[in-house]
Amino acid sequence: MRRFAAFFDQREPATPLALYRILVGMSVISAIGSVVWAGLVPVIWHEIADGGMRKLVQGNPVIDALGGPTPQVVWGLVWASLLGGLAMVLGVGGRFSVLVTALAFRAVTSLNNHTGGSYDLLIANALFLCFLAPSTATLSLDCKLRTGAWTDDTPRPSWVRWLIVYQIVLVYWTTGLQKVSSHWVPGGDFSALYYILQQPSWHRFDMRWVSSFFLFTQIGTAVSWFWEVFAPLWGLSAYYAATAEREGKLRAWFNRMHVREVYLVLGVIFHLVIHALMNVGPFSMISLAFYPAFYGHDELTAAWSRLRSKG
Amino acid sequence: MTTSRSDLGPWAWARAAFIAFHLTAITLMALPAPGGGMSRTAWKTPTVQAEFRAWTGRVNAMGMDYTPAEFEDTLWDLASGLMKARSKVLAPFGTYYRYTGTAQSWRMFVAPHRFPARLEFRIEENGKWRTIYATRSPDFRWHAEHFDHDRMRSAVFRYAWPHYAAHYNRFSEYYGRMALREFPEATAFESRFFAYRTLSPEEAASGMDPDGNYGSSRVIRR
Known part of the structure; x- marks a missing residue:
């Protein structure tokens, strides 16, 4: 237990947490802003008497406290989510902005349980973790106002970074375990991706042309299934990279083989392909928001320096 | 630039306890469970029945002896038990x-x-039916900005399942009234689903069109 407590007692500059905050804020803006843009707010989040398409789900404490889901309350929550998301991107208002965003976002998306996706749940989880983290300590307006600079390398508690890593690994791992269709699992024909792309519910355009690339969809099915089911290895690889100074053959092998980077690259490809071919809302964006947490401040700043020197 | 302190104060221990609690709570809830898939009506749909047949074949190949119906019943009992146990385990974290x-x-x-x-x-004008919207169609785009949005895709996906019939009725009524307002000449509106089997790679490559049936028709008259 001492080792456990000591591991989470570490500090480092909050750069990974700041990048996470920015991407989570963008995901909130996308998840709510797109509804406003499509003119769907009254359709899906208003009561029938106010022009909505179905009876809304009751019981959200914020909405109850505000007097119920009247159009004024709903629009207030929509704007609070959008402004809160913007404040998170800019890094202003610290935890208060995150709290307001979380309360408003969860309240408004709770109103209609037919029009949500897993991304609502993932954003809600992400906002909670953001609230726990000192995420506006750097790369933020708060930092600029406090220190006069956009960045601040003062070490801050970094334990939330590991909760972020754990959360996204848990998402991938358990979604992989539940892909039990005979089209997904080894021993079958690995045709799941091909057939999912044929579903009109999610694809962006007619996908019959994919039949010419069936083999690639089979490879994609197999890779994504194994990638998800063995996602805990990604979490382990991040831990091994962060504790590289310790001994152990497995740790050394993971670091030498760049298991963490292999997982990251596959994850990015996986989400970009999903985003290009399917409309599943901001699911890819909110998933990718978790990725900076796999790297420490030193690694991220070194990568940024390398990128700038090449540019 | 990671730094750590050698002495662990009370806050470090309290934080460790919270982290252990949080990780336990989220892991238990995330573990596989059928959740909203626990609907016997949904289990009778062709997609799910095809999975039962495929898995019965696999299980029997390992030396078992199930019919697809027996396999389905066994799974239902197992899933029901799992959901009951899960509810009890998760209750303290609610x-x-x-x-x-x-x-x-x-x-x-x-x-x-x-x-x-x-x-x-579809709407009926002068005794003739005319399609005004069809999923992902480039030609029939009435309020497609609604139905192309991922949140509405999620709702429409649900409404095609039989256990969402009551919600589908309400949805049809909603868009039916809207269509009758926006098309003053229309005397009736119909919402329906074209259900079909997705084409195999070979069928798609041959240029075949999906073969299916119209169903779930709901007609709203002016």
Whole structure:
């Protein structure tokens, strides 16, 4: 237990947490802003008497406290989510902005349980973790106002970074375990991706042309299934990279083989392909928001320096 | 630039206890469970029945002796037991999930839907029916900005399942009234689904069109 407590007692500059905050804020803006843009707010989040398409789900404490889901309350929550998301991107208002965003976002998306996706749940989880983290300590307006600079390398508690890593690994791992269709699992024909792309519910355009690339969809099915089911290895690889100074053959092998980077690259490809071919809302964006947490401040700043020197 | 302190104060221990609690709570809820898939009506749809047949074949190949119906009943009993046990295990964490927003449910694309359905809206004008919207159609685009949005895709996907029939009725009524307002000449509106089997790679490559049936017709008259 001492080792456990000591591991989470570490500090480092909050750069990974700041990048996470920015991407989570963008995901909130996308998840709510797109509804406003499509003119769907009254359709899906208003009561029938106010022009909505179905009876809304009751019981959200914020909405109850505000007097119920009247159009004024709903629009207030929509704007609070959008402004809160913007404040998170800019890094202003610290935890208060995150709290307001979380309360408003969860309240408004709770109103209609037919029009949500897993991304609502993932954003809600992400906002909670953001609230726990000192995420506006750097790369933020708060930092600029406090220190006069956009960045601040003062070490801050970094334990939330590991909760972020754990959360996204848990998402991938358990979604992989539940892909039990005979089209997904080894021993079958690995045709799941091909057939999912044929579903009109999610694809962006007619996908019959994919039949010419069936083999690639089979490879994609197999890779994504194994990638998800063995996602805990990604979490382990991040831990091994962060504790590289310790001994152990497995740790050394993971670091030498760049298991963490292999997982990251596959994850990015996986989400970009999903985003290009399917409309599943901001699911890819909110998933990718978790990725900076796999790297420490030193690694991220070194990568940024390398990128700038090449540019 | 990671730094750590050698002495652990009370805050470090309290934080460790919270982290252990949080990780336990989210892991238990995220573990596989059928959740909203516990619907016997949904289990009777062609997509799910095809999965039962495929898995019965696999299980029997390992030396078991099930018919697809027996296999389905066994799974239903197992899943029901799992859901009851899960409810008990998760009960102590209920307040935590509710107030922190840390509920977990990651059942995403567990299986391809081999028998999906395309939504269509038609209106009757001067005794003739005319299509005004069809899912992902480039030609029939009435309020497509609604139905192309991922949130509405999620709703329409649900409404094609039989256990959402009551919600589908309300949805049809909603868009029916809207269409009758926006098309003053229309005397009736129809919402229906075209259900079909998705084409295999060979069928798609041959240029074949999906073969299916119209159903779930709901007509709203002026």
